[in-house]
Structure formats: C-alpha cells, structure tokens
Amino acid sequence: MRLGSVLAATAAACGGAEPRPTVVGPPDLTARPHGPDDPIVARVDGRPVHASCVAAQAAGRRVDRATALDDCIALELLAAAAIARGLDRDPAVAAAGRDAAATALIDREFRARYQRFDDLPGELRAQIEANYADRQGGAPMRRSMFARVNVAREDVDGPRDRAAEAVATAAYRTLAGRGDLFAADVEAAVRAAAAADPSLTVEVARASPTRADFGLNEHYRAGLFQIPAVGMVSPPTRTPWGWDLILFLEERQIPPVDRAALYAKAFPEARRALFEQWSTGLARRRQIRLEPEATLRRRLGSVERGGAAAGAP
Known part of the structure; x- marks a missing residue:
C-alpha cells in the first residue's frame, strides 16, 4: 500500500470489531512547548509564546531575537483572531493538522532513522552489495x-x-x-x-x-x-x-567503483522500497473497512457535485 493509502487508512483506522462514532472537537491551537526546557517568554490573551518559537524564527529568517519574538507574538494574534472567527472548527484546519501529524510520523520514525546507506537493515544492504559485487572488483x-x-x-x-x-x-x-x-x-x-x-x-x-x-x-x-x-x-x-x-x-x-559512491547512488531507490515495507506494516496494524461500492459511489458523487457547485462562478 502506498503512502497516500497508508496515511488515509491510518487516519481512518478504528479499534474493535465494530467501529463506533467518535465526537471530535476543534483542534487546540495553543502552542505547545518542545520540551521541559522550553520556557514561556510572552503571553497573548493568556496564550503562551515559547522560547522555541523565537529560536526557530530567528534561525529560519536570520533575524535578531526581538524581531523573532515580534513574529511569534503576531502568530499568536492571528491564531486568536482565527479562533474568534470559528476557523478552528473549519474541516480544512483539522485536515491540515492530521496531515501535519502524518508528516511528523514519517519524519521521526522513518526519515530520521534511514538517512544513509549504512542505516538500512543488514539484509537489504547485503542484497545491494551482492548485486553490485562485480562492479567493485x-x-x-x-x-x-x-x-x-x-x-x-x-x-x-x-x-x-x-x-x-x-x-x-x-x-x-x-x-x-x-x-x-x-x-x-x-x-x-x-x-x-x-x-x-x-x-x-x-x-x-x-x-x-x-x-x-x-x-x-x-x-x-x-x-x-x-x-x-x-x-x-x-x-x-x-x-x-x-x-x-x-x-x-x-x-x-570494468574499472572498480568507489564503494561509498556506488552505495550512495543506490540508496534513494533502496529507501523508497523500504518505505513501502514500512508503510505497509503500519496499514497491517490497523482495521480498514470500506463501505459497499454503491454507498461509496453515492457519497463520493455527492462530494464531487458539492465541490463543483462550490467552485462554480
């Protein structure tokens, strides 16, 4: 199962033999600390601004700390205004949060773990090394x-x-x-x-x-x-x-090829194959239940018609 399917299946997964409806409220837009050593440096209507936000802004925009703090305060002001207008209950906001969570999962559990050839599992490395053995010798x-x-x-x-x-x-x-x-x-x-x-x-x-x-x-x-x-x-x-x-x-x-260069070239494709295995493993740990075909056609058709109507001039 590919990335989009796995993420959708994981997001829609439910436990138990019979899925039960879950009441979901608006996402909490309050800034979270990045750890125990992430102090609050300001508040906007009681909402915290953490030092990690200031550090990230200063590094990302290459500005001084005062400018970075102003940026973070402005962000909290915008968040407060969005909540006042009910945008925290917008389905698109919830979807963006869900997508960000899925991306964070991939970043932390896959990308951070497999960054170079030597990070790959031993069995996969051995297979690649065998395939390229004649080019090395x-x-x-x-x-x-x-x-x-x-x-x-x-x-x-x-x-x-x-x-x-x-x-x-x-x-x-x-x-x-x-x-x-x-x-x-x-x-x-x-x-x-x-x-x-x-x-x-x-x-x-x-x-x-x-x-x-x-x-x-x-x-x-x-x-x-x-x-x-x-x-x-x-x-x-x-x-x-x-x-x-x-x-x-x-x-x-055939001139021998430098091992490091050869395996670095093979690494991207090997990591893509490993990602397929990893994402399939996530899907297997979840319960996926599709509605009957007729129900899917009816519901998807209504969504498409609604989208077309909403986008019509």
Whole structure:
C-alpha cells in the first residue's frame, strides 16, 4: 500500500470489531512547548509564546531575537483572531493538522532513522552489495557480436528448429579454429549457409555482458565466456530466440567503483522500497473497512457535485 493509502487508512483506522462514532472537537491551537526546557517568554490573551518559537524564527529568517519574538507574538494574534472567527472548527484546519501529524510520523520514525546507506537493515544492504559485487572488483567484460538463425517459440524442437541448427552448424564449420575473425566474417558465413532456405531469417547484433551480469541470457553468456581468445567464434549456441554463433571481440576490466559512491547512488531507490515495507506494516496494524461500492459511489458523487457547485462562478 502506498503512502497516500497508508496515511488515509491510518487516519481512518478504528479499534474493535465494530467501529463506533467518535465526537471530535476543534483542534487546540495553543502552542505547545518542545520540551521541559522550553520556557514561556510572552503571553497573548493568556496564550503562551515559547522560547522555541523565537529560536526557530530567528534561525529560519536570520533575524535578531526581538524581531523573532515580534513574529511569534503576531502568530499568536492571528491564531486568536482565527479562533474568534470559528476557523478552528473549519474541516480544512483539522485536515491540515492530521496531515501535519502524518508528516511528523514519517519524519521521526522513518526519515530520521534511514538517512544513509549504512542505516538500512543488514539484509537489504547485503542484497545491494551482492548485486553490485562485480562492479567493485573490476570484473571482466567481453564485447561480442552474434549472428543468429531465428527460431519462433512455436517452432521449438520442431523441423524449423532443426533446420536452423543445421545452418548454424554448417556456418561454424567454415569458421572453427580461426582466430582472426571479424563481425563481417561471421555474418557472411551464417547468411551464406541460410541462403538455401529462404524461410529462415538471420539476425545480427552486439552485446557486452560480464560474468555476473544477469541482464543477459545465461546461455549466451556461457557461450561467450567459453571462447578461448579474441577473434574466435563459439560453437552453435541455443538461446531462447534461436541458434547463435558468437564472436569474441574484446575483453577488458570494468574499472572498480568507489564503494561509498556506488552505495550512495543506490540508496534513494533502496529507501523508497523500504518505505513501502514500512508503510505497509503500519496499514497491517490497523482495521480498514470500506463501505459497499454503491454507498461509496453515492457519497463520493455527492462530494464531487458539492465541490463543483462550490467552485462554480
């Protein structure tokens, strides 16, 4: 469940088997101290102004303490005027308070806890470290090309599959043992062998996998890394798409990446995934009850019509 859903579910959650209506009064707009060492420095009609407000204003606006105190007093004056006009009973004010509480929960229990890679749970860190292991150690990368005799999925193990294998085998016999091959040599050999059967199609492309690169088909990677030297071609290799002759073009080491930089780059996405788990855990601890579909349509429709009417000129 995503953030919006979790927050809505948490706000609407109720305990017990049967939800009971709760009478909710207007939110209390009285300023609260930030701790036992947050003294009152002024009062406005009896409403307290705390030192923490002055400190926050002074730091946020970069003003002196006298100006910051004036700001905090002005804020209390505005709050008193809002209460006098009944704005503390406005649903939007209550909603803003609820949203602020939800944001505070995220800030204190999630953002403050997970600020860098080393803050992530050990299991998640180990998974990321394993995924990036080949980038840290300077793993070998092989550039390659292949000429493929295509085999459709519905033709696997049938006559066309065997015909494609025969073409790849015939082309390989003309290239086997040579160490001076170029991409054009392999393509020409496969196309020449396939010319006898116009129903077969040939595909040519390049790929650069590493041994630990799971982005490529394992059969292709195994075929490439069994070739002993640059300029040589693999025996016919069956991949999910057909029969390949793979040419080894070049090998080089991937430069090692600084661990801290690599994991810092991975951290934002990892934290997003962890947040999904965290928010789902919050939802599981709450009771969520949806009204029947017909009731939802009726109530949501009335809200939308009311909103449209309120916003009409």
